[in-house]
Amino acid sequence: MTTVSLTINGRAVTAEAEPRMHLADFIRETQTLTGTHLGCEHGVCGACTVLVDGVPVRSCITYAVACSGASVTTVEGLDDDEIGKELRAAFTREHALQCGYCTPGMLMSARDLVVRAPDADEHAIRVAMSGNLCRCTGYVGIVRAIQSVIADRRARGIAAVPGAGRTALGPAGSGHGEAIAARVAAPAVTAAVVSREPAAVSESLADWQPQTRFARSFVVNHAVDAVWDFFADTGAVAVCLPGASVSGDTSARNVAGKMRIKVGPITAEFHGAAEIDRDPLTKSGTIQGSGRDRRSSSATRGVIRYRLLPQGDGATEVELDVGYRLTGPLAQFSRSDLVNDIASRLIAAFAQNVEARLSGTAATAPAAELNAGRLFFSVLAERIKTRLSHLFGRRDG
């Protein structure tokens, strides 16, 4: 716990808060000021907007401790505010709300806009308010209400204030608090994930549709038969895939394993099972698997189809068709273009490791997790031929 002191609606308050408590929870839970609403809680919807040091801030992605000493204004603080009064009257007149959930955030963003906007241009208002989502009104009433307040104030000779008069530099709310030292002892290391017995992958693929599909191919400088034999040993294959490992009988049709992925600050460790089918006639195979990352409660299910094609010069082209579905917070966050880059990097590293193993130049230690910055992407870039890359269902960031 840390003691957080700041000013809310002109009143100095002090309360104990964990460092992870965001400003919205601090306002609501420790001060019972429940006018500030939480919608998405990851900075998309704008419902939690409050003023910090006089300018709007998303209180769900701003930690209370980071605002030590700052001056916060919530919707309750607009009770006697002149612009607040004008906005409430305009919202009422224009039917600018229905359920009211977004309204506190709308009022805070609108107040800032009324202070700063040079005129009541509808397009500019829509752009400026685009970070506040309303699912009831269709925005027409909200925009009209804000337009009327701006137009009225400018007509009364009240000029716009650029930047809402802010003079300090840096993130709003920062720069007031004392230095805080880290605790002397090393923080507790996050508890190790306990591996559970993985569920069998028994569902039929017949009616399963992946959310995202992509195809890639790479060339290995070894004959088809050698590559085919190598692919029979799941354990050896897993060693080549950065972050992957399997346990138990690695020549069996069903294997259990895990896959650890590190992308910048994000780490995920999927524990799961896979079922492998191979067709020696067509030198092709299917790997279907599912796994769960218990830290983020995300789950994935996917199918990799591969086919080995002999090249003229004794080399083998490995064609991959990957389809997967991701659910949970990782899916909520992920954007398919980012997945493409990660997949490319994984496959590049995999191809390089397979080549090294088949040439007998690689150690048998498992490849470390994917760490893009350290991958020698360029070595293989020419050999990796991107055949197809579909962009499906990209999400807001």
Place this chain on the structure above:
Amino acid sequence: MKPVRFDYARPADLAAAVALGGRGDAVVKFIAGGQSLGPMLNLRLVQPDLLVDITAIAELKRVDQTADALILGSCITHADIEDGRVPDVTGGAMRAVAAGIAYRAVRNRGTVGGSLAHADPSADWISALSALGAQAIVHGARGERRIAVESLMTGVFESGLEPGELLTGVEILRLSPSARWGYYKHCRKTGELAHAIGAYLDDPERGVCRAVIGATGTRPLVFGDAAALFGGGAPGGAIDRGFAERAMAAHGMADAIEQQIHFACLRRAVAQAHRA
């Protein structure tokens, strides 16, 4: 939607921050405005042991101006740039880019250094500052070094910063009065992260002509000599589409629709620069 428990430190000076960043006994993350990291923390995609808030370090809010360059501390916010609270050496280019980032509430806390270090391919500064030829200033246990912004990002969310290194500022070279600038980004919803970005700078007085295709899903595609884009013609003329497409394909952008959208952004950025 609550982050995992983490410890929090707010050092008052750079040396203390770098020392904390270099701790090997814990997962340490630097945080400035937290407008990109915050959502990841709330979704528990990032689970640090220690969060080091760098916004109390006065040095990181510094603004230094020389005859030919501007240095902005990494904790300068998008709104600081948008509102002109810091000087501009780019003829308004940076102010316009800043004004188009996300939403005002995000711009009031999001910082230029945080955006670069976070290395999201779809963010604005990584593309815009690559086109402007800016340098990132980085401090670590071994002192200060500089990395060209165009080579800072190595992949999605991955930068060339070593563990424990802190991005402390960016240096932006002053554009000539005759420099032309264009920036166009494609978003389906206003304020969301870009699907495609085109950025273009033509500054013949300094012998600089640069272009960037950004929001590629990985590092931005930088044309250090953008004159080559015009197929032998004068900069600002018709872009050699085949040349741009080959460059995009070599950059891993194979999809025809993706290429088309990115090409259109670049074309509009060039048109914007040469319109006046």
